[in-house]
Amino acid sequence: MAERHVDPHPARTPEPADHHGPQFGASNGWDREYEVYSDFDLPVYVGPSTFSKLPWVTDPAELRARRVDVAIIGAPFDDAVSNRSGARFAPRAIREANYATGSLHSLQHDGGLLPFDVLTVVDAGDANVTPAWIERGHAMIYRKVREVAETGAIPLVMGGDHSITWPSATAVAEVRRPGSIGIVHFDAHADTANEDWGVLAGHGTPMRRLIESGAVRGRNFVQVGLRGYWPPLETFEWMKSQGLRWHFMREIEERGAEAVVADAIAEALDGPDAIYISVDIDVIDPGLAPGTGTPEPGGMLTREVLRAIRQIVGAVELAALDVVEVSPPYDHAETTAMAANRVILEAISSLAAKKAAGRRVRWERDTTAAPHDAPG
């Protein structure tokens, strides 16, 4: 398959301590020289399972020292689901859902793009999540995303159920102040309910919390792919009152995904400087992404979503991205985990293409602006 980097100093079979002793191994031919490989170049099933076998770097000081461009973060949390659970297992599954290792070559870009040669990408590990405590889980996800985003690295966050977008996007919005973010939200569901059975922090409510808190303006919150039978009309009335824009699945059927996504970009960036992308994997048709908590038939194609990621990241400043609601226990043949893995790889590749073209990828605080965290 792929050509791999060969270690310039191949390991030799150690000399036997006792030259007079029996050399059973050598008699089997096991004393010949073999090439040995770094963890990064070994097959994906060998060694530690980080995203694409990238270095596991959890210390923010180390992220700064390495001037990391992109940091993968796990948010293994599913205590806020309303239907099928299991998304807590998704970060592990998404990390492992690829067969290619080493310097990947993106065929979706021209010119032989090797994203990991161009960009500094690491796996920053998981938020410090424990089960059965929604408030603590959200606080830990907020802190993890915030400490990574403050280093200038672009966070790519693997959920988790969709409630993790509330703390994750809040962290990114805070770090980027006095700038602001718009959100392009791919989902079968609006996730703008006021409450799920009395709970304000369910996975059906995060978008309302983000807008109510002021972290994101309603008019820059754009939803793509809505379909099915939820939420009720009163929720859409609230969305309308907040200036949200949304694009139903039937609009994608009529106009095509690329035209709809172009409108979504313009709406999300109508004011803000950068876009946060949130991909609920259930925006994809459950025939192509069955491993999810609230599947809704009639969704987007995987290839349309991957193209949309390239379209957005290529056109705008990416503040962060999350991909949520993958539930490995309901998955078949890793289909859904692979789709989520490729959403992340498409974002990485598009950022790499920008960096290769001399465009900025990392976030740098605008030092000419007033301190954003001054009291008051």
Ligand SMILES: [Mn+2]
């Ligand atoms: Mn959702």
